[in-house]
Amino acid sequence: MTASTEPHGPQVDPFPERYAKALADPNIRDGLLDFQRSWRTTRDAQMESLEAITGFTFGDLRERLTTAKDHVIADPAGHVARFRRAAEARGVRVVQVRSADEANAYIAQLCRERGVSLVVKGKSMVSEEIGLNAALAEAGIEAVETDLGEWLLQLDGDHPSHLVMPAIHKRRHQVAALFTRVLGRPFDPDDIPAMVVAARTELRSRFLAAGLGVTGANALIAETGTAMLVTNEGNGRLTSSLPPVHVITTGVEKVLPTAADAITQIRLLARSATAQPITTYTTFISAPAPGHELHVVIIDNGRSVMAAQHGLEDAMRCIRCGACANVCPAYQVVGGHAFGHVYTGPIGLVTTGFHHGLDAADGPQSLCVSCGACATVCPVTIPLPQQILEVRQRVLAQRPDGWRTRLALRAFASRTVVAAAMRVGAIALAPLRRGQFTRLAFGIASRYVSWRTPPALPARPARDQAAEVSPRAITGSPLAGRRIAFFLQCVGDRLAPEIPLAAITLLRAAGAEVNIPSAQHCCGLPAFDAGDRDNARRMARDTIVALEGSDDVVTPAPSCVVAMLKEYRTLFDDDPAWQARAQRLAERVYDLVGYLSGPGRLPAGSLASGASDAVAVHRFCQGSNMLDAGDRLERLIAELTGVEVVPLYEAEVCCGFGGSTSVRAPEISAGILERKLANVGAAGAPILVTDNPGCVLHLRGGADAARAPFRVMHVAEFLAARLPRD
Amino acid sequence: MVNTQTVDDTIAAFKQRASDARSIVHEMSDWHEVSALALELAGSGTIAVSSPVTEAWPGLLESIGERATPPGQDHAVTATASVGIVRGALGIAETGSVLLVEEHSSDRAVSMLPPVVVQLLDRADIRPTLDALLERVFAAPPTFASLTTGPSRTADIERALTIGVHGPHDVHVVILG
Ligand code: SF4
Numbered sequence: 001m002t003a004s005t006e007p008h009g010p011q012v013d014p015f016p017e018r019y020a021k022a023l024a025d026p027n028i029r030d031g032l033l034d035f036q037r038s039w040r041t042t043r044d045a046q047m048e049s050l051e052a053i054t055g056f057t058f059g060d061l062r063e064r065l066t067t068a069k070d071h072v073i074a075d076p077a078g079h080v081a082r083f084r085r086a087a088e089a090r091g092v093r094v095v096q097v098r099s100a101d102e103a104n105a106y107i108a109q110l111c112r113e114r115g116v117s118l119v120v121k122g123k124s125m126v127s128e129e130i131g132l133n134a135a136l137a138e139a140g141i142e143a144v145e146t147d148l149g150e151w152l153l154q155l156d157g158d159h160p161s162h163l164v165m166p167a168i169h170k171r172r173h174q175v176a177a178l179f180t181r182v183l184g185r186p187f188d189p190d191d192i193p194a195m196v197v198a199a200r201t202e203l204r205s206r207f208l209a210a211g212l213g214v215t216g217a218n219a220l221i222a223e224t225g226t227a228m229l230v231t232n233e234g235n236g237r238l239t240s241s242l243p244p245v246h247v248i249t250t251g252v253e254k255v256l257p258t259a260a261d262a263i264t265q266i267r268l269l270a271r272s273a274t275a276q277p278i279t280t281y282t283t284f285i286s287a288p289a290p291g292h293e294l295h296v297v298i299i300d301n302g303r304s305v306m307a308a309q310h311g312l313e314d315a316m317r318c319i320r321c322g323a324c325a326n327v328c329p330a331y332q333v334v335g336g337h338a339f340g341h342v343y344t345g346p347i348g349l350v351t352t353g354f355h356h357g358l359d360a361a362d363g364p365q366s367l368c369v370s371c372g373a374c375a376t377v378c379p380v381t382i383p384l385p386q387q388i389l390e391v392r393q394r395v396l397a398q399r400p401d402g403w404r405t406r407l408a409l410r411a412f413a414s415r416t417v418v419a420a421a422m423r424v425g426a427i428a429l430a431p432l433r434r435g436q437f438t439r440l441a442f443g444i445a446s447r448y449v450s451w452r453t454p455p456a457l458p459a460r461p462a463r464d465q466a467a468e469v470s471p472r473a474i475t476g477s478p479l480a481g482r483r484i485a486f487f488l489q490c491v492g493d494r495l496a497p498e499i500p501l502a503a504i505t506l507l508r509a510a511g512a513e514v515n516i517p518s519a520q521h522c523c524g525l526p527a528f529d530a531g532d533r534d535n536a537r538r539m540a541r542d543t544i545v546a547l548e549g550s551d552d553v554v555t556p557a558p559s560c561v562v563a564m565l566k567e568y569r570t571l572f573d574d575d576p577a578w579q580a581r582a583q584r585l586a587e588r589v590y591d592l593v594g595y596l597s598g599p600g601r602l603p604a605g606s607l608a609s610g611a612s613d614a615v616a617v618h619r620f621c622q623g624s625n626m627l628d629a630g631d632r633l634e635r636l637i638a639e640l641t642g643v644e645v646v647p648l649y650e651a652e653v654c655c656g657f658g659g660s661t662s663v664r665a666p667e668i669s670a671g672i673l674e675r676k677l678a679n680v681g682a683a684g685a686p687i688l689v690t691d692n693p694g695c696v697l698h699l700r701g702g703a704d705a706a707r708a709p710f711r712v713m714h715v716a717e718f719l720a721a722r723l724p725r726d
Numbered sequence: 727m728v729n730t731q732t733v734d735d736t737i738a739a740f741k742q743r744a745s746d747a748r749s750i751v752h753e754m755s756d757w758h759e760v761s762a763l764a765l766e767l768a769g770s771g772t773i774a775v776s777s778p779v780t781e782a783w784p785g786l787l788e789s790i791g792e793r794a795t796p797p798g799q800d801h802a803v804t805a806t807a808s809v810g811i812v813r814g815a816l817g818i819a820e821t822g823s824v825l826l827v828e829e830h831s832s833d834r835a836v837s838m839l840p841p842v843v844v845q846l847l848d849r850a851d852i853r854p855t856l857d858a859l860l861e862r863v864f865a866a867p868p869t870f871a872s873l874t875t876g877p878s879r880t881a882d883i884e885r886a887l888t889i890g891v892h893g894p895h896d897v898h899v900v901i902l903g
Contacts (some may be wrong), residue, residue, distance in 0.1 A: 031884070034885075035885060038885075054820060054855065059804065088871075090867075146892070147882070148880045148883070148891055149880075149883075151869075151883035152882070152883075153893075165881070165882065165885070166882070167882055167883070168885070170884075171884060172883055172884045175884075192883050192884070192886045192888055193888055195883060196880060196883070196888045196890070196891050199891065200890070200891055200892060203892065204805065204886070204892075208801055208802055208805060221864075224864050224867045225867070226863075226864070227871070232876055232878070232879050232880060233879065233882075233892045233893070234838060234880075234892040234894075235891075235892045237834065237838055237872060237893070238838055238892055238893075239836040240832075241831050241835070242801055242831065242835065242869075243836070259859070259860055259863070259864035260857075260860065263859060263860070264855045264856065267855060267856070278821040278822055278823060278873070278875050279875070280747075280870065280874065280875050280876055280877070280893075281872055281873070281874055281875075281880055281893070282823075282873040282875075282879060283870065283871070284757050284859075284867065284871045284872070284874040284875075285861055285869075285870055286867035286868065286869060286870070286871075287823030287867075287869040287870075289827065289829065289830060289831045289834075289869055289870060290830060290831075290869075290871070291831075292831060377879050387799060476800075483850070560804070582818040632795040668845070710856075719819045721817075725798040
């Protein structure tokens with residue numbers, strides 16, 4: 001990306017320091033776990049009741065708001081001009097500036113001209129983005145934050161870690177200590193109301209004394225020239241009303257075409273942000289008060305560059321609700337100081353490069369596990385997971401050592417190279433093999449293995465054993481005579497052959513003719529996930545060719561199905577011939593659970609033999625978030641086996657496997673895994689069943705390292721073990 | 727959907743949602759009762775009154791008596807008042823909100839600075855949904871209009887909901903007529 005040419009904003013510590021600091025602070029992880037859980041419950045309840053209250057579902061409203069925002073993305077200049085005309089007709093001064101420096105200079109100059117030495121500020125992410133406070137301080141002007149969270153961060157020389165709840169990383173004892181230090185009298189950590197009263201008193205005098213107030217805007221309504229501002233504390237209304245001069249700092253992405261669109265945004269924003277039906281104050285400012293001035297400063301700072309990038313322009317729809325962070329499992333582990341830059345959470349990984357340079361985006365983007373949860377709650381349907389991968393591609397392309405990743409993936413793209421390497425590895429590690437695991441006795445690479453026991457390397461891959469599988473029959477199967485091209489998936493084939501072999505057994509037992517095309521290797525997901533488009537395309541093409549010419553394609557790995565259905569589309573968006581071939585594959589590819597729940601649905605109770613221990617089911621996150629899988633795995637198990645499926649809290653939350661995250665940022669994988677293992681432990685079933693082989697290995701290794709009291713099985717293994725015996 | 731409800735349903739929904747947002751809802755027949763309420767809430771303090779109130783109910787100021795300060799005060803004076811009385815231009819049942827239309831900075835101070843605020847609302851001005859804003863606010867945009875929903879609040883310290891940070895701690899919504 002040609003990012004904003006001169007990166008701006010507050011001085012933020014380098015990423016490795018922020019990451020290390022976040023990992024060392026359990027307050028962050030614990031506080032965010034609580035927060036994410038309560039937000040999820042209340043937000044879902046709010047969205048649930050939305051239709052009864054407004055007549056619209058979440059889906060209806062997000063579609064409307066998405067469309068409205070897209071109109072502005074298609075014609076930003078026209079919409080800004082419309083806003084400007086309407087606002088200027090009522091005496092508002094509207095200025096557009098290109099850079100952060102120009103914005104800061106304009107406001108500093110205005111302060112000088114009006115003789116202002118004290119500025120009060122409402123919460124404004126744009127002012128954080130441009131580093132306004134520092135710029136004003138340089139000009140000898142004091143700027144005081146008035147949002148409680150922002151104020152205490154300012155007092156502490158700290159930065160926001162969440163778009164909506166800036167001080168979410170601070171605990172009450174830290175705030176009490178800060179107040180004690182700054183205000184010179186003791187504060188009791190458990191008396192939050194007393195701290196709030198102290199803030200009210202302190203800040204009240206500033207409101208009355210300030211000569212100028214700066215706020216952001218939640219929307220600029222082009223039709224009427226109105227700025228919309230929402231707050232809960234009321235500081236936005238005070239900042240915009242008491243001082244004689246009010247300056248709004250904002251970006252073009254806040255423009256909405258019509259007032260009706262603003263109402264749609266109101267209905268979505270608070271529900272998405274703080275899980276309230278509406279915030280306490282929603283203010284519509286259309287003109288300066290009599291005797292006052294109103295300036296609207298619309299800042300570009302990399303936005304027009306971003307809007308011109310194919311695949312990233314959708315990020316301009318963001319309404320800064322923070323919902324994406326509230327469901328992000330990696331964000332929960334480290335918080336927004338590491339997971340983001342000035343803009344935090346998933347959307348921060350996308351926009352940072354444009355506002356603050358691609359280098360600033362590099363570290364944070366590496367923490368994304370690609371689970372897809374963010375996109376499911378975004379009220380303006382931003383395809384965040386795809387965009388983060390897009391940013392990753394750009395980061396890889398400009399990184400001086402990016403060639404190493406590409407070279408390694410080039411080697412991985414070759415089936416024969418991987419096969420040879422695995423043979424050597426299996427022989428070398430054979431002495432350390434203990435059952436399903438490789439036991440590394442000495443603490444080598446403990447950053448990678450202390451929390452997750454690595455799997456054993458099998459002597460023979462699944463592809464060499466598939467012919468030996470001899471099934472028994474299931475009667476009344478719809479699969480009799482069906483020709484299936486079976487896709488082993490590289491992980492299962494090479495690291496857990498028992499998984500694809502179990503799936504093949506099952507399908508053959510159901511009467512299908514299962515072929516294992518020998519040219520198959522890897523779908524390309526690892527390269528796509530690493531941001532290496534060339535190697536991803538290479539592997540995708542090989543996979544498409546290898547799987548052509550059968551009735552159905554079935555794989556035990558839903559992650560590959562996600563790749564084939566979603567990623568292949570963007571991989572070949574400039575190549576219609578390959579896109580058509582990818583489309584033909586997409587039409588007949590199934591993951592095992594999807595297949596057995598759809599065209600390959602076996603008679604109820606066909607797998608009723610065997611033990612009746614209850615199981616818990618982990619839902620593969622991408623299946624839930626990208627394939628709408630819902631509870632189909634639970635239903636399949638119950639229907640075929642009659643085994644009791646116990647409820648698992650947060651069943652659809654990622655397990656932390658997340659492709660290459662366990663290599664790029666193992667602490668993130670470990671932290672997410674810990675949350676999952678605790679939930680599974682609490683469910684109390686002796687067996688955990690899930691359906692993505694990578695997750696099975698990850699959970700199995702994690703359960704082993706944590707000595708957890710349950711076994712982890714792939715659904716194919718679980719079902720195949722219950723085939724009728726003769 | 728709210729649109730198809732009867733007037734009584736709309737009022738009931740408004741009262742319910744305003745209470746959910748922690749407004750204290752009253753129904754009164756005229757402004758004499760309002761002045762009694764204001765005096766009770768103010769104790770020995772003063773009562774700031776905004777100009778939309780004196781325009782709509784010219785007798786109210788006098789009925790409150792010497793404790794009332796008329797519209798147009800300096801912010802510093804309004805900041806010392808115990809109670810502010812403002813006029814709600816609309817009530818919105820969908821959210822339990824009261825719309826304040828406040829042109830002058832001094833009127834806005836009345837709804838923001840005192841710890842207790844009384845919002846007076848004509849029963850006839852209660853509407854089912856936010857769509858009512860299209861006509862009342864956006865057809866001819868006033869300088870400054872705010873939907874207010876309950877008292878000022880924050881959850882910025884460990885997400886603990888705390889009432890009354892910058893704006894009023896108690897919001898009384900009085901439905902008149
Ligand atoms: S990307 Fe979507 S979910 Fe995230 S802050 Fe923006 S609007 Fe909210």
